[in-house]
Amino acid sequence: MLKDLFVHICILVTFIFLAGVIFKNSEASSLKKNQILFGVFFGILGSILMIFSIQVDVETIIDLRHIPIIIAAMFGGVTISFICSLIIAISRILFVDITPIMLIVSLTTIFVGILVGLIGKLKSQNTLKWLFMVVSSTAVFSIILYYRVREIDDFGFILLNYWLLSIFGSTLTLLLVNYISRANYLHNEYKRYASIDYLTGLKNVREFNLTLAKLLVKASSDKSRFALLFIDIDHFKQINDQYGHQAGDAILQQFGQLLLDTIPKKDLAFRNGGEEFSAILLNVSGEEAKQMAELIRERVEKYRFRLPDKSEFAISLSIGVSMNKEKGEQLDEIIKRADQALYQAKSEGRNKVVCFIEQ
Template sequence: MVLSQLFVNLTILVSFLFFYYQVFREHSFSHITTTPVRLMTGVLFGLLGMVLIEFGIKVNEYTLIDLRHIPIMISALFGGWMPAVTAAVIISFSRLAFGGGVIVLYPLSMIIFSTAVSVFIARAVRDPWLAAFYMLLSSNLYFLVIMLYQLNTVALYTEVALSYWFVSFAGVFAAVYMVKRLTYSNQLLHKYRAESLKDPLTGLDNPRSFTYSLTKKLEQASKTKQAVSLLIIDIDHFKDINDQYGHAAGDDILRQLGAVLLEMVRPEDSVYRKGGEEFTIILFGCSGFRAAGIAERIRQRVEKYPFITEHRTLNITVSTGVSTFPDTAVEERELFKQADEALYQAKDQGRNQTCMYSKKDLKE
C-alpha cells in the first residue's frame, strides 16, 4: 500500500517538475532569476504541496503521511528563500483552511521548521545532494519528536517513523535528481541555441542571427522613426590569398578582421559574418551619411592593419556597400539588395572602396 501510494506521489512530483521546466524554459530555476519568476515559482510549489497533502500516504488506519515538505526543500535548495517562504505560506494557509483544531499546530510547526532549516542549509551547503540530506535529516528528526506526542505505542511509532523516513528520502532524492537533469537539459538547450547563432570561426553572429536581428531592428526603427544602415563588407581577392598562402592563413585573416570590425563600431551596432569572406554590419539609428563615414574609416583601418598568419604578415583591403532605411529602402529585402549592389559597384570601380547606394548612380 505504501509503495503504490509513494509511486503516485513521485509521479505527481516528477510530472510537476517536468512541466515547470517546460513553462519556465527561458528562466533558470535559481537564486538569480527575477523576483516575479521566483514568486511565481513559490506559488506553484505551494500548490504542489497542497496536491501532495491531498494524496497523503496511508501508513495504517490511523495515520497519514505526506510529502508537503519536499516542495519547500526543493524551492529553498534551487531557488532561494523567496520561493521557499512563498510555498510555505501557501501550504500553511491551505492546512489552516482544512481545520483540525489544536492538532493542526503540529503540521504547521513542521512546515515552519522545515522552511527555516532548508533556507539555512541551502545557503550554507553548496553541494545539492549533501544539502538535501541535511535538510531531510533535520526535518525527519523534528518529525520524530512531534510523533512522540501523538503516537502512544512503540510499534505504531516505529511503523510511522520508518515509513516517513523512507518516503521522504525517496521523494527528495527523486526531486533533486529530476531538477538537476532538467536544469542540465535547459542549459544544453540554451548553449546550443546560442551556438546556432554564432559563426564558429570568428565568434561573430552568423547569417541566421543577422536575418533575425535585421528584421527586429527595422521593426523598431519603423516605430521610432529612426534610420538603419546596412554595410556589406567583402575582402578583396580573398581566393588568391587562400590559393597562395593556404586556408589556414585565410582563416587567420577572417578571425582578425572580425575583431577589427568589432573594434570599429559602436556598442549598439552589430557585426556578422555573412559567409565566406563577406561580413555585414547593422548600424541602428545611423543615417546613410554617417554610415558611409564609418565604412570608410573601417576601410582605411583594414588597409593599414597587419594581419598576422603562421608564416608571414599580410595586408588586405576590403570593399563595402552601404544602404539605408528608410532613405533608399523601405523593407528588409530591398535594403540588403541595395547594399549588395553598392558592394559590386565598389568592386567594379577597382576595389578597396566604399560605395553608398544611390539609384541615380547605379545601373538597374
C-alpha cells in the same frame, strides 16, 4: 497508502515537467525575476504536496515537501529556497488550525529551506550536494515526526516509511531534473546555433535575412531609416592559402569582435558566410552610415590581428553601404544596392567605402 503515494508522486512529477516547460528558455539562477518565480512555483508545489499527504496510519500523514525546497536550493540558492520554504510554511498555517506544534513545523520548514540553500553553496558535485540536502532535510523532519509519533507503538515503522519514501521520491526527482535540464540545455543550444555563427559568435545569415525583412516591414509603416553595410575582408583567400585556415579563422574571430566593439550597441552585426560580413545601423542618416562605415574600415586598417603563431597581420576591408527607401521596398532591392556598392569598392582597388544611397 499506495494510492496516496501514487497521487503524491504524480503531483511531484507533473510540477517538475511543468517547471521544465516554463523555465525552458531562461536561467533561473541568473535572472532575478525568474528566481523569485522559481521559488514561488516550487513553494506552491510543496503546499500542494502537503494537501495531498500520504496516510501512513489513522493518525499519521507524511509528505515530500522538502523535495521542492531542495530543487529551489539547487537552481536558485539560499534566497530562493527560503522563499519556497516560507510559502510552504505560510500555507501550512493558513490551511491548518494554528497550534504550537504547527508553528514549530512551519519554522522547521523555513529552517530546512535555509539549511539546504547553504548546502547548495558548497563546492561539490551536484549529486553529492543533492544527497546531503536529502539526508539533512529528511533528518530534520524526522525529528519533528518522532516527537509527534513516538508514543505510537509502530512509530519505528512510520519513520522507516518516511525515509524510504524520501529516498524514493528524491531519487526519482533527481533523475527527472537531470533529464529535463539536459533536454532544455540541448534545446537552447540548438536554438542558439540556429541563429548564431559558430566561429565568430555573430548572428548568422539566417538571422540576417529574418531581421532585414522585419525591418523593411516596419520601415514601410513608420518611415524609419536604417543602413545596410556589406563588408568583405580583402584578399581573404590568399590569407588562407598562405597562412592556413587556422590563421584565417583567427582573423575572422578577431574581426567579428572588433566589428561588435565598433558599432553602437543598438546596431546589429552578422557573418553572412566565409569572409563576408554585414551590419545594420538603425535610425541613421546616409551621412551617419557612411561615417560609421569609414570608422570600421579605419579601425581594421590600423588593427594588428594576432595569428596562431603569435605573429601579427594587417588586413583591409571593402564596404558597400545602402539605405532603405522611404517609400518602402523589397528585401532583394536593398541587398542588391549594398552588393553593387561593395562590388564597386572592390573594383576601385579595395580598402574603400562606397555608398549607394537613394531616397
